[in-house]
Amino acid sequence: MNSKLIKKTFLILIFTLFYTNISAQSKNVLWYKQPAEFFEESLVLGNGKMGATVFGGANSDKIYLNDITLWSGEPVNANMSPDAYKNIPVIREALKNENYKLAEELNKKVQGKNSESYAPLGTLEINNSEKGKAVNYHRELDLSNAISKVSYEMAGIKYTREYFVSAPDQIMIIKLTADQKGALNFDVNLKSLLKSNVEVRNNILVMKGNAPIHENAGYTVLPKYLDIKERGTRFTTLIQIKKTDGKVTSSRESLSLKDATEATIYVSVATSFNGFDKNPATEGLDEVSIALQNLNKAYAKPFDKVKESHIADYQKFFNRVNLDLGKTTAPDVPTDERLLRYADGKEDKNLEILYFNFGRYLLISSSRTLGVPANLQGLWNPHLSPPWSSNYTMNINLEENYWLAENTNLSEMHSSLLSFIKNLSVTGKITAKTFYGVNKGWAAAHNSDIWAMTNPVGQFGKEDPMWACWPMAGAWLSTHIWEHYTFTQDLAYLKKEGYPLMKGAAEFCLGWLVTDKNGNLITSPSTSPENQYKLADGFVGATLYGGTADLAMIRECFDKTIKASKVLNTDADFRAKLETALAKLYPYQIGKKGNLQEWYFDWDDNDPKHRHQSQLFGLFPGDHITPLKTPDLAEASRKTLEIKGDETTGWSKGWRINLWARLWDGNRAYKMFRELLRYVDPDGKKTEKPRRGGGTYPNLFDAHPPFQIDGNFGGAAAVAEMLVQSDENEIRLLPALPDAWGEGSVSGICARGGFEIEMTWNNKKPQKIIVSSKNGGKTTVIFGDKKQDIVLKKGESLEIKF
Template sequence: MKLKIALLLFWGVGLGTCFSQESKDLKLWYDAPASDWNEALPIGNGRLGAMVFGNPAHENIQLNENTLWAGGPHRNDNPKAKEALPKIRTLLFEGKFSEAHKLANEKFISETSVGMPYETVGNLRLNFPGHESYTNYSRVLDLENAVNTITYTMDGVQFKRELFTSFTDQVMVIKLSANKKGKISFSATMDRPEPAKVSVSTENNNVLVMTGWSSDNKNKRLPAESPAIKGQVEFDARIKVIPEGGKVTSTNNQLVVSKANSVILYLSIATNFVNYQDLSADPHKKAEAYIIEAEKKDYQQLVHDHTSFYKNYFNRVRLNLGKSEAAKNTTDIRIKNFSTGFDPSLAALYFQFGRYLLISSSQPGGQAANLQGLWCKDLTPPWKSAYTVNINTQMNYWPSEVTNLSEMHDPLIDLVKELSVTGQKTAADMYGAEGWVTHHNTDIWRITGPVDGATWGMWPTGGTWLSQHLWEKYMFNGDVNYLSSVYPAMKGAAEFCLSFLMEEPTNGWLIISPTISPEHGPKGRDKSVNIAAGTTMDNQLVFDLLTKTVAAAKLLDTDKELIQRIEQTLPKLPPMQVGQYNQLQEWMQDVDDPEDKHRHVSHLYGLYPSNLISPYRNPELFEAARNILIQRGDPSTGWSMNWKINLWARLLDGNHAYKLMGDQIKLVGRPDSPKGGGTYANMLDAHPPFQIDGNFGFTSGLTEMLVQSHDGAIHLLPALPDVWSEGKVNGLRARGGFEIASMQWKDGVLVKAVIKSTLGGNCRIRSYNELKFEDEKDLMTAQEINQNPFYQTPKTKKALVSKTVISKSLELKPTYVYDIPTTIGQEIVLIKK
C-alpha cells in the first residue's frame, strides 16, 4: 500500500547522518551574564520551559509550563453574525467598505472573549552572597546536548552551574559545583508577578513550593461591570534541594544552603490541566511525583537519559556551510557583525538553533508551540503569546518535516483536530455553514470565534490554512493510517468552504465573503478598513484544501459524493490575476499599491508555503510574485523577513535570500542597536518584541535554499548563494518519503548526493549540473521494474535535460532532470559528471 501512496505524492527527498559537525559550532556562548530577558538563554522539554540569566550573584530562572493560560474552558462565538451576514455581503459588493467594517465589528467580533493569554509561572531566584566580583566568566547553551552551563571564578574557586529541562524525567535539573569543598552557599526562593503562595513543604524541609491560579481575563470591549472569565488553571511549582555536604535550613518562603560541596536541585511544575475541556488533575500530586521519580536516578543517569532522548531528534540533521575567523567571537558579537562580514557557520548555527527550539517547545502529546514557543515572562504578553493562525502558528511548523522533526509536528496536528470539533458550533451559529471554522487567533481553550476587531479577526479561513498541515505531514510519511486519522478534520474544513462560498456578481466566481487579506488593506482606504471579498489568499487556500481533500478521499476510497461536489466547485474558483504593475493581485480588484511596504504578503502563500506558483508551470505568475517582493522591499519585522527568505528561495534566487538573512541576523535590543526587526543577543527573533516564528522561518528558509521538493521533483541546491560555495548537509527530508544520506557541493556545484527511498516509487531529481550514477547497480533492472505493478511507465537510466526560460525579463539556469525508480530502503548515489 505504501508504494501506491508514494506514487501519488509529490517527489521528495531527505538526508541521513554521514559526517560530524564540530561541537564548538553548535554552541551559543557569552562572556557576560544576560542583562535582560532578551539575552537569557532558553531551555525546554516541550512542557517545561526556562530562561536562564546566568548571573553569578543573583541567578534568575524564569519559568513556564505550557498549560498555564489565563481563564478556563469557554466559547467566544457571536450568534449575531448569521443575521448580519447577508447585509455585510451586500455592502461589500456595493463598495461600502467602511459600513461593512463597522457592521462586522458590531455583529461578528466576539462579545465574550478576545482569547486568553499564555502566562509565566514565575521565577526561581538563587542568591549567592559575595559572588559579585567574578572573573573568567562564560555561559554556554550547548545545542548538541540541550544543556546550559555557566562557569566563573570567585576568590580562586571555580564555580559551575549546569541546567537542563529533562525530556525523560519531566523536571528541570540544576547542578551546582565547585573545585573546592564547602564553597557553595546560597538561598533559593520563588515569586510570580501575581500573588501566589510560597512556602516550605510541611513534609520536607528541603522542598520549597509555590502554588496559585491562572489569571482572570475579560474582553475590554465589554462594560467595566461585566464579569471576567475566571482563571481556572491551578499550578504547583516546587524546588527540592539535595546537597552533598553542608546543610539546608529554611524560613517561611526560602531555603538556605550553607557550605555544600555540590548541590542538585530538582524543579517540578504541574497544573490541573487534562485537556481543553477538563481541569480535574491534581497539580500537587503530579509535581511531587515527578521529583520522586527523578530522585531514583543519579545525576549522570539523568543527564544521559535527557541528552540521549534529545539527540535522537537533533542529530538527524548536520550542516556545514564553512568556517571563518568570526567564529572565535561571542555569539552576540557574531550576530552584530554578520551582515558586514563572512560567518557561514553562524547561519548554520541559527538554522540548528531553530531545530533546537522546535524540539524544546513542541513534543508529542503536548501543546503546540505558541507565539513565543514555550517561553514567556509576562501575565499579559504581547499578542497574548497565543496562536495567531493567519501565519505565525503555521510558520512555527515550517521546519518540522523538512528538517527531520516530524514528531514535533504532532502537537499542531492535535490542535487542528481539536479545533475541528470546537469550530463546528461556530460555523453553524455564526455562518449557518457546514463543517468547522476558526479565525485568526485561538488559545489553549480552542476558541474559534473572531477576536481583536474586524481589522484582524474578520478572516474565516484560519482553519483552511491550518488544515494544509494535515496533508503536508502525509506528503512526507505516506502513512495511510495517519491520513485516515486526520481526514475528518480535512473534510470538515472543506465542507465549511463549500457551504460558505458564494457567487460574486461580476464574474460568477465562487468566493469567501466577508474576509480580509491578513492584516492589510488596499490602496485608498483607511488602514483599519481592510474588509473585503474574494481575496487572493483565500482563493489559494480554498483551492489547496479542496484539491487535497479530493486526493485524500480517493486514497481512502471514501466520500464519492463529496469528491464530485468539490470537482464541480474547483473550476468556479477565481484565478490568480496579474495587475497593472505586473504584480500578483492581492484582491479581486486591481488595487495594489506598488509603494506599500506592509509586512504581510499574504497572497504569496501560493508561492510559499504552497506550490501553486511555479517557474516551470506558470512563469507569468512566478514573475508577478517576484515583482510583489521587489515592490514591498526587504526590511520588515523579524518574522516577515524570514518569510521572505523562504519566498526568495522559492524564486530560486539564493543571493537575495541570503541578503534577507543579513537583514535578519542583525543585533537589536541594546541601547546602541538599530531599531526594527532582527535578532536579540540570545539569538531569538525580534518582531520586535520576541516572536519565535521568525526563528522557525529562518530554519525552513535555509532548508529551501538547499533542497526543494514541492514542484514535481527533488531540486538539489535550488537557491544556493554565492557565499556558500562549499558545504555539506545530511538529514533533510522531502515529500515522497526520500532521505538524503549526504549531499556535498564545491565551487557552488553539486558533487555528490546519496538518496534513500523509504516508501519506494519514482524519484525525480532536478539539478543545475549534470550527474551520473556512481554505480549502475543503484538502478532497478528492467525485470525488477516490470515485476513491480506500481510502476506504470517505462523508466530510463538516461537523464532528461531541460532548459527553462521563464519570461522576457527573467531567466533561470538550465536544469537536468532524472527519473529514478526505487524500492523501499534503496539508496541511489549520484555524483558530478
C-alpha cells in the same frame, strides 16, 4: 621523555587544537563573557512542556519558569453569539452594491471574544551567600546536548553550574559545584506574578497558585480576576536540593545550603490543565501529585543517569540533520560579538548554521505537548501581559512555527499542532454555523488559545475588521495535515485523523463560497490579513469580496483534500464537488504594476510595503504557483515582492526569504537571511546609540520587535528550502543556493514522498547525492536541467551522480 608521555602530550595538543577550532567556529554553542541582564540575553531550555529562561548571574541567578499548559481562562463557550451569522446576508448585499464603508461597519457585527493569554509561572532565584566580583566568567548553551553551563571564579574559588530540562524525567536539573570543599553557600526562593503561595514542607520548597480566568479586552490581565475562587488553571512548583555534603536548612519561604561542595537542585512543575474542553478547576489533573511524583522519581536517580537519558532523548531528534557550509575564517568570539561582526557584513558561515540549528533546537524544546503547540513566544514568556497575549495567531504566525517541522526531520514535533487542529475542529463546527451560517465542516479565525477558541475576535464589534474578521485559518491549517502525510507517508494517520479534518475544512469553504456577477466562486465578506485597500474616493478599508488570499488558501485546501481522497480511494462524490468548485474559483489577476493583485479589483494598497504577503500563499507555503508550472504568476509574485521591498521584520522577513527561495533566487533569499540576523539590542537596554528594529537579539531570539519566535522558525525553514525543494513527484536539489554557499554538505534533510537527502556540493554543483526512502516509493531527482527517476524499497538508499 618516555614514549607514553610523548603520546599523551601529543593527544592533549591535538585535543586542544580540535577544541579551539570547535569553539572558534562553533555551529552548536552560544556563549558569552557576562551574565544576562535582559530577557533577550538569557539562554532558554525546555522539554516541550516546561521552559526555563536562564540568566546565569554570579552572585544571584534568576531563572524564569514556564509551563506550556498554563494559560488564563477556561473552556470557551463556542456558542457565544448564536445569531451572528444573520448579519452575513446584509454584509454581502452591501458588498454587492459596492458600499464598502457600510460593509466594513456591518462586518464588526460578526465578531466574538478575544483570546486568553499564556501566563508566566514564576521565577526561581539562587542567591549566593558570598558576594564578590566574578572573574573568568563563561556562560553557554550547547545545542548538541541541550545543556547550559555557567562558570566563574570568585575569591580564588571556581564555581560551575549546569542546567537542563529533561523530557524523559519531566524535571529541571541545576547542578552546582565548587572546586574547594564546603565553598557552596546559597539560598533558593520562588515567586510568581500570578496569585500564589510559597512555603517549605519537608525541605521541599512549594509554590502553588492559579492563573486568572479571564483575559480582558485590551490584552492586559486585571488583578480583580485573580481573586475568583475555584476557577482557572492551578499550578504547582516543587524544588528540592540533593547534596553530597553540607547542610540544608529552611525558612518559611526559602531553602538554604551551607558548607557544601556539590549540590543538585531539582525543579518540578505541573498544572491542572486536562484538555481544551475540561474545566481545569473542577475536572483538572491533580497537579500536586504529578509534580511530586516527577520530583521523587528523578530525585531517586543518580544525576548522571538523569543527564544521560536527557541527552539520549534530545539527540535522537537533533542529530538527524547536519549542515556544513564550507570553509570559514570567522574568529573565536562570543555570540553577541559574533552577531555584531556579522551585522557589519563580515563572513561567518557557522553563525548561519548556528541560527539554523537554534531553530531546530527551539522546536524540539517547545513543541512536545499534544494539543498545545508552540505559541508566539514558543514556551518562554516572563510577562503577565505578554505581547499579543503570546497566543496562537493563525493568519501566519502559528503556521510559520511549523514550517521546519517536516523538512528538517522533526516530524514528531508537528504532532502538537496536528492534535491542536483536531481540537479546533470541535469548537470550529459551532463557529461555522453561528458566525458564518455554514452547516457543514469547521472554521477557525485569526486568534486562538489553549482552549481551541475558533470564533472571529474583536470584542463583539469593538475591533478593526482588517485583523479581527478572517475565517480562513481552517483552510490554511488543513494543509499542514497533507504536509505531514507527504513527508511521512503515514497512511494510517491520514485515514483515521488527517483526512476527516481536511474534509471538514474543505466543507466549510464550499459552504462559504458564493458566486460573483461573472459566475466565479468568491468569498464574501473577505479580508486580506491585517491589510487595507485604498479606493479612488479616499476610503480606506479591509472588507471586500473575493480577496486573493482567501482564494489562494481555498485552492490549496481543495487541491490537497482532493489528493488525500485519491490516496485513500474514498469520497469520490465529494472529491468531484471540490474539483468542480476549484475550476470555478475567481482566477488570479495581474495588476497594472505587474504585481499579483491582493484585491478582487486592481486597487491601491493603503501601505504598499505591508508586512503581510498573504496573496502569495500559493507560492509559499502553498505550491500551486511555481516558476515552471505558472511562470506568469511566479513573475507577478516576484514583482509583488519587489514592490514590497526587503525592509520588514521577524516572521515577515522569514516568510519573504522562503518566497524568494521558491522563486529560485538564492542570492536575494540570502541577502534577507543576513538581514534577519542583524544585531538588535535588548528592548530595555539603554545605550547611546541603541540598535533597534527587526533582527536578532544577543541570545539569537527573533526581534520582531518585541520577541516573537516565528522569525526563528521561518528563518531556519528557509535554509532547508534553499537547499532542497520537493513535491509529491520530484525532488529539486540546490534550487536557491546563494553564491555565498558555493560549497558545503547536508544530511538528514527530508523531501516529500518519504525521502531523506544527503549531499555534498562544490562550485554550487552537487558532487555526492544519497537518497534514502523511509517507506519505499518513486520520485524524480532534479538538479538544473538534469533529471533522474528513481524507485526505492523501504529503507533503501541510492547514490546518484549527475
